[in-house]
Amino acid sequence: MEIILIQDVDNLGSAHEKVSVRNGYARNYLIPRKLAVEANPSNLKQLEERMKQLQKKEAKLMAEVNKVIEVLKASPVKIGAKTGTSGKIFGSVTSVQLARAIRDQKGYEIDRRRIHILDEVKELGTYKAKVDFGNSNEAEVEFEVTAE
Incomplete structure (x- = not known):
């Protein structure tokens, strides 16, 4: 099953990353604990938007640091x-x-x-x-x- 991680998960990946895991691990552990969401088209679109916002925030932060x-x-x-x-x-x-x-x-x-x-x-x-x-x-x- 393809999922999008919301938070960092040890031995799996970091936040905002799309990974493939077994169905039971996703449905019984990751999704109920709000560590991940299913990688459907709407969630993928939200991920893209979130990444754009993070890049803008990062650019603004880098300007301030410089x-x-x-x-x-x-x-x-x-x-x-x-x-x-x-x-x-x-x-x-x-x-x-x-x-x-x-x-x-x-x-x-x-x-x-x-x-x-x-x-x-x-x-x-x-x-x-x-x-x-x-x-x-x-x-x-x-x-x-x-x-x-």
């Missing part, structure tokens, strides 16, 4: 840290502080879990971090640690 990447690359972000007399900072700069600085200075809210600082930040200076936006979109952000 805009954010350009803003992040434009100028370095400044982070203030408490320092000792030798120029070493107390503690270290973390992705939480970098996310807060990006929000305050650039105006974009970025989840701290998407920020990966490349080096340990224990002294004043300029460092780099990578921001992962998903779908293989990454931006390298330069940030400067200054004394408060």
Whole structure:
């Protein structure tokens, strides 16, 4: 039986995919649990329309991500840290502080879990971090640690 998956199903396929399964598996498990629908002409037409909408949404999202990447690359972000007399900072700069600085200075809210600082930040200076936006979109952000 030909079906269209509504949700991802392990060992079968991902959402919005047309697959062939045994009749009993489709009728007794997938369709009653709203994991799939039968692949009839009207459902296939709905699938095409849904895919067009997803592509439009994806294109709009990609444009927004590219805009954010350009803003992040434009100028370095400044982070203030408490320092000792030798120029070493107390503690270290973390992705939480970098996310807060990006929000305050650039105006974009970025989840701290998407920020990966490349080096340990224990002294004043300029460092780099990578921001992962998903779908293989990454931006390298330069940030400067200054004394408060």
